[in-house]
Amino acid sequence: MAVLPADPSSRALIRRLLHGYLMQHRRGIALAVLCTLALAGLTALYPIVIQQGFDRFTANDPQLIWLLPLVIIVVTCAKALAQYGQAVAVQSVVLRVIEALQGDLFRALTRADLASVVREAPARHATKFTVDAAAIREALTKSINGGADVLTVVGLIASMVWLDWQMSLIAAALYPIAVVPILRLGKRIRRASGGMQERMGETAAQLTESFAAARVVRAYRLEAQEEARAAHAFARLRESLFGIARTRASLDPTLEALGGIAVAAVLGFVGWRVASGQGTVGEFTGFVAALLIASRPVRALGSLNAAMQEGLAGLSRVFAVVDTPRHILDAPDAVPLPAGRGRVEFDAVGFRYDGTPDAALTSLSFTAEPGQTVALVGPSGAGKSTALALVPRLYDATAGAVRLDGADVRAVTLASLRDAIAYVGQDAVMFDDTAFANIACGRPDATAAEVEAAARAAAAHDFIAALPEGYHTVLGPGGGRLSGGQRQRIALARALLRDPRVLLLDEATSALDAENEALVQAALARLRQGRTTLVIAHRLATVREADRIVVMQDGRAVEQGTHAALMAEDGLYARLVRTQAFDNTETVAA
Incomplete structure (x- = not known):
């Protein structure tokens, strides 16, 4: 039977769902309740109609027995209408709640700190909108329908008590025995549901990764390797799903067996009473009808706990994302970005990614004056992309300050800061x-x-x-x-x-052929006019055009200057040029 979870966290989840989402749809809930009351009442009428038909009509006028089918047809049609109204009203409310949950989840992810979003593969996030949402929807539907089942059982119990209270006690004594195994099975299902969701996320992430790498898979003949990885993921998912299925499969047989024992006990007692002249055939028929009709809603209430546990597990994961605290926020005293022409200053900037022992940036300092193009160059892992990400506050510096037109980017509103910046990456989105x-x-x-x-x-x-x-x-x-090349020009x-005041270019031409690069470079030249540009480039032609080149190594700026000045210094930059670290056929000559 339906039991409110004893776990305080479960009760908190239910209260949050009730007050934050369900109560927004009072009219739909009221309609569902109205239809539910009608459905429960009409279902409870069946045993009474049968008993009255057999006893009153046959006792007073056997010719009136033909009215019994007519009454049953009327009751059945009214019940069908109430059942349809209840199903439509329930689904309307449930689907609107799921829509609101998905909206809140998506809003939380799109506004979350970039660091928290990139921790998981996109496919893992997607499963929360599909698999978790489906589990929550099923739990909600069964829970609301459980209200109808409770009212139906109450109405049928009232009918049975009215027909024969002694027989009712026998039936009522057996059903509570089912509560203990149902609650135990529900806890097992909730634990198993968490593992299943993890396996679903892993499988979705792996499939997405494999399909995205289709060219590499074929070029390197990795088909067998990918098939083996997928087979392993499918096997783990199957084991998780089978564990839940096996646990859920034991619910109905348990309830079926208990129900059979109850029916057998009642039938034996009722048969003895009728045989001894202590009851009528109408009472016997009506009571057995009530008992059999009650078996379906009682079984549904028994399986409700399992569905609730799966739904609560999904709801817990959704709210965990919604409640993840954001760190990239407007400061309490944040002001709009002051007017300016786009002067960018890195002042002893340090940064460390969460969970990594080494700093990505250490005391990085340089200035891009208004209208200048500053190129960040250096070996892979030097921190170039990290530095670029600090300007629009995709991450926040952990030491020093990044300033735009004299204002610390952490002291201005995010909206005004990002409105002043445009970003073009290597892969045009x-x-x-x-x-x-x-x-x-x-x-x-x-x-x-x-x-x-x-x-x-x-x-x-x-x-x-x-x-x-x-x-x-x-x-x-x-x-x-x-x-x-066309995608890149759309991005430009x-x-x-x-x-924008400031343009951020992250290897914007490195993946293009010569013809497309020429077109994109011409567009970039127009785009850079009058704007401060920070560019990460692997093409020497792009670097040589920069007003200032910042040479980075291990998160530090080890050299700064123009191409000619840096070549004259014969330091890291000159070595990068001579070793053809830049993609240009004229590298050595330079």
């Missing part, structure tokens, strides 16, 4: 939306003319106009309908439309 929408997300209030002007400046207008529906062509997942158009 495209959304599964139209070309227009992909550019306009740089500035959502931009007009069509402004979007087209940005596309022209980024050398993207011609190929966009040639698409089947022009700017209204959906680009597909990841911009799959475009080449790498997005940045141009934003009209």
